[in-house]
Each structure stands twice: as structure tokens, then as C-alpha cells.
Amino acid sequence: MKKLLTFALLPLLLAPAALFAQKEKVVDASDREKPAWIGRSDPSAICVTEVGETLAEASARCMASIREQVINSVAVNVCSAETMTRRQVTQDRLMSVMSDYSSVLMTEAAKLPFLSDLSLSNAEAIYWERIYSKKSKRYRYEYSVRYPFPAQTRRQLIDAFLAIDGAKCARCEELRREAETLVNIDLIRQAVEELDGLERYFFDATRRSDVSTLRNIYRQLYDRLSIRVEAESCGSCLYSLRLxxxxxTTSVQPRLKSESAVEMAVRPVADTLYLLTYNPEYASPGDLNRIEVLYLLGGRRIAHTLAFDPAQNKVSVRPVGSVHLEQGDGVVRGSLRLRVTGEGARVTRIELRNPADGKRLAAERIEPTALAAGERTVRFACTGAAAAARQGIAAIRGTVTVVKSDSTAAEIPFTLPYQLTTNQ
Structure with missing residues (x-):
């Protein structure tokens, strides 16, 4: 009786399986038999199966899955999503990891040799099936890949990533030390940008917090900047930036603002100093004469207001008219008109730029050197050769260095028309 009951129930038990088999049909395959490694785990290889509407889509999903499994096998020993107190490298087994760590590894994966070489051409075995579903009346591909991933390769990947991670930590410590001795203000912005990248890289809250704190330290450096005047006289001011x-130092040019001074300019001198020059000729002694020097750095305003008295050391020299040059026997002789106000100024240097190529021509003899008030003509001679500009620009650039009665020097730039005569 029991045997009869068993045989009676057997068709009922097999019916669902047969019915399901009838709904799914393999219409094509890469091999006659399905490999035994599909659906099994292997300590020396990664076996994956993915589905896609096309063969290319299914194979691409397989490669993505392999990549993800390699990543997860490298991401080891993260203590929690909040802190990481220590790291131990487990080389012979896979571990579960938090998603943030895997995400970081995904970003750094291009630097790991094995991951950059992932390709179907390196697979040990590939098998695919094209399946037709009678229920949905659609075709799909099931693609399976067996990819070699021995323990030795896993260890190499772990070591490679730990080297990358260690370099990131070392750079963070290096930036911490540099913040205490920084002498170039431009490096603050570069350090902040680099710390932004480190914060995106670090997967644990402890190191992210350390980076955030260090970035704030760098940003606060701007608040500790100041301008200190080293020396000044009417027409010039020597100052330094201090932290x-x-x-x-900085490559940023300051904004100069004044209602009474003209021809204002700042240039670096002596590595860590800056020279502000200006023309106070049109300033009135009875007015409040000021120049504001303003640096905009890191969203902060670093400013200094310089007050000057145009009546103090009231000596000014301005090149006017045109420059006359006469060339012969390897010597250039010339004359330059200067408009002088005040007494006691001396010309110590005249330098021209050859209109043809911009090369420097420095005067070796200057007569006279002492300048009385009024319009004066200074004659000079220098060794070299001058030539007209190729593009026909009838102007010459140069500088005149003048020392005033208080021994302060001023370098006065000029651009004037010129006449060149060549003696054969």
C-alpha cells in the first residue's frame, strides 16, 4: 500500500520541475556540457555568472563582478564605519568590508597592476548560454567566467594598496610639518586643495577628522598675515609680508588705491621684500595723502595704509621729450631730457632696451650726474649697438636711477620717442 502511495505522489512532485523546464529553454551555448565549476567556490579563482540581454552586456557585467570581488578581497580589517585603530593584513582569506573602503579602493584601483590588467583574455574558462523564456517570450544570455586569483596575487594587491595608503598618510604628516614653517603664501591654497583630495580618499572618520583639522589650520594662516613697513620715504616704501x-612671499599682486598718488607699482626685491614706488607730484601738502596696499588672499583682506607727506623730500625727476642716439665704432652715445623738481638729486644709472631685440644697454659714462631744478639734459655713452625696431615702433624703453639728497634711490621707468643716427 505504501509503495502504491509513493508511486502515486511521484508524478505530482516532479510536475513543477518539468513545468519550469518547459518555460526555460537553452537555444544556444558555447559548449555541449555545462562546466562543473559554475556555481562553486574556489580558493584559487573567482567564478561568476551574470545575465544580460546581449552577450556583450553579460560579459561586461562579469568583468565588473570580478573586479568588485577582487576589490572586496583586498579591503581588509576595517574595524568599523567610525574608527580604525589598527590595521592587520590578512592574506589568505576574504573578509567582509564596509562600502566606503571598497569605494576608495575602486578609485585607487587603476594604480594596482592586477586590476588594470583585468581582461577576458586572461580568464581560465568561459561558458555562456542563450536562453529563451516562454513566459516572457524574450531571450537572455547567462555568461560565466572562471578567473584565476591565487593567494599570492591577493597578497601582492594588499601590499600594493597598503603602499598607496601609507604614502597618503605620510603626505598628510608632511603637510602638517610644512604648515609650521611655510614661507610661500601661494602654497596655502595648494595645500588646502591637496587636503581636500586626502579627505575624499580616507575611508575612516578618524583620519578624515585629522585632515579636516589640518585644513582649518592652513586656512587660518591667512588670518595671521600682516604687512610690515621696513623703510619709507616720499615716493617709495619698502615693506614685507609677515606670517x-x-x-x-606671494606671487599675488596687491591692489593699490590712492586719491593723490599716481604711477603706483609694486615689485619684489631681495627675495622677501617688496618695493612700492609712486609719484607724489600731484599730491597737495594740505590734503590727507594715503596709499592703501591691499592683498586678497584666501578670501581674507590683508591691508596696510601708508600716509605720505609730499612736501617731505620734495624731489622728483621725470624723463620727457625724446631720446637722441648716435651710434658708431661700437659705442652708442645719447642724450636724455629730465624734468627736475627740488634740489640735490643725482643720476647714478641709465639703462636702455635695444628697440630691435630688447637687449640691455647700460650707460658707462653720464654727464652731468648732479641735477638742478628745471629741465636738464643728461648725456651718456654705452658700449654696444642699437638698431631700429623691426616692426617700426619709434619708442625706446629704459630706466633712470636717481639718488636724492637723503640717499634714497628711485628707479624711474620711461618709454619715449627716439631718434637713431648711425655714423659710418
């Missing part, structure tokens, strides 16, 4: 008392 906690030490001299620093």
Missing part, C-alpha cells in the same frame, strides 16, 4: 613674524 607670525617671519617673512613670507
Amino acid at each position: 607670525d613674524g617671519r617673512k613670507v
Whole structure:
């Protein structure tokens, strides 16, 4: 009786399986038999199966899955999503990891040799099936790949990533030390940008917090900047930028603002100093004469207001008219007109730029050197050769260096028309 009951129930038990088999049909395959490794785990290889509407889509999903499994096998020993107190490298087994860590590894994966070489051409075995579903009346591909991933390769990947991670930590510490001795203000912005990248890289809250704190330290450096006047006279001011008392530099040009001074300019001198020059000729002694020097750095305003008295050391020299040049026997002789106000000025240097190629021509003899008030003509001679500009620009650039009665020097730039005569 029991045997009869068993045989009676057997068709009922097999019916669902047969019915399901009838709904799914393999219409094409890469091999006659399905490989035994499909659906099994292997300590020396990664076996994956993915589905896609096309063969290319299914194979691409397989490669993505392999990549993800390699990543997860490298991401090891993260203590929690909040802190990471230590790291131990487990080389012979896979571990579960948090998603942030895997995400970081995905970003750094291009630097790991094995991951950059992932390709179907390196697979040990590939098998695919084209399946037709009678229920949905659609075709799909099931693609399976067996990819070699021995323990030795896993260890190499772990070591490679730890080297990358260690370099990131070392750079963070290096930036911490540099913040205390920084002498170039431009490096603050570069350091902040680099710390932004490190914060995106670090997957644990402890190191992210450390980076955030260090980035704030760099940003606060702007608040400790100041301008210190080193020496000044009417027409010029020598100053330095200071960070906690030490001299620093920047390539940023300051904004200069004044209602009474003209021809204002700033240029670096002597590595850590800056020279502000201006023309106070049109300033009135009875007015409030000021120049504001303003640096905009890191969203901060670093400013200094310089007050000057145009009546103090009231000596000014301005090149006017045109420059006359006469060339012969390897010597250039010339004359330059100067409009002088005040007494006691001396010309110590005249330098021209050859109109043809911009090369420097420095005067070796200057007569006279002492300048009285009024319009004066200074004659000079220099060794070299001058030539007209190729593009027919009838102007010459140069500078005149004048020392005033208080021994302060001023370098006066000029651009004037010129006449060149050549003696054969």
C-alpha cells in the first residue's frame, strides 16, 4: 500500500520541475556540457555568472563582478564605519568590508597592476548560454567566467594598496610639518586643495577628522598675515609680508588705491621684500595723502595704509621729450631730457632696451650726474649697438636711477620717442 502511495505522489512532485523546464529553454551555448565549476567556490579563482540581454552586456557585467570581488578581497580589517585603530593584513582569506573602503579602493584601483590588467583574455574558462523564456517570450544570455586569483596575487594587491595608503598618510604628516614653517603664501591654497583630495580618499572618520583639522589650520594662516613697513620715504616704501613674524612671499599682486598718488607699482626685491614706488607730484601738502596696499588672499583682506607727506623730500625727476642716439665704432652715445623738481638729486644709472631685440644697454659714462631744478639734459655713452625696431615702433624703453639728497634711490621707468643716427 505504501509503495502504491509513493508511486502515486511521484508524478505530482516532479510536475513543477518539468513545468519550469518547459518555460526555460537553452537555444544556444558555447559548449555541449555545462562546466562543473559554475556555481562553486574556489580558493584559487573567482567564478561568476551574470545575465544580460546581449552577450556583450553579460560579459561586461562579469568583468565588473570580478573586479568588485577582487576589490572586496583586498579591503581588509576595517574595524568599523567610525574608527580604525589598527590595521592587520590578512592574506589568505576574504573578509567582509564596509562600502566606503571598497569605494576608495575602486578609485585607487587603476594604480594596482592586477586590476588594470583585468581582461577576458586572461580568464581560465568561459561558458555562456542563450536562453529563451516562454513566459516572457524574450531571450537572455547567462555568461560565466572562471578567473584565476591565487593567494599570492591577493597578497601582492594588499601590499600594493597598503603602499598607496601609507604614502597618503605620510603626505598628510608632511603637510602638517610644512604648515609650521611655510614661507610661500601661494602654497596655502595648494595645500588646502591637496587636503581636500586626502579627505575624499580616507575611508575612516578618524583620519578624515585629522585632515579636516589640518585644513582649518592652513586656512587660518591667512588670518595671521600682516604687512610690515621696513623703510619709507616720499615716493617709495619698502615693506614685507609677515606670517607670525617671519617673512613670507606671494606671487599675488596687491591692489593699490590712492586719491593723490599716481604711477603706483609694486615689485619684489631681495627675495622677501617688496618695493612700492609712486609719484607724489600731484599730491597737495594740505590734503590727507594715503596709499592703501591691499592683498586678497584666501578670501581674507590683508591691508596696510601708508600716509605720505609730499612736501617731505620734495624731489622728483621725470624723463620727457625724446631720446637722441648716435651710434658708431661700437659705442652708442645719447642724450636724455629730465624734468627736475627740488634740489640735490643725482643720476647714478641709465639703462636702455635695444628697440630691435630688447637687449640691455647700460650707460658707462653720464654727464652731468648732479641735477638742478628745471629741465636738464643728461648725456651718456654705452658700449654696444642699437638698431631700429623691426616692426617700426619709434619708442625706446629704459630706466633712470636717481639718488636724492637723503640717499634714497628711485628707479624711474620711461618709454619715449627716439631718434637713431648711425655714423659710418
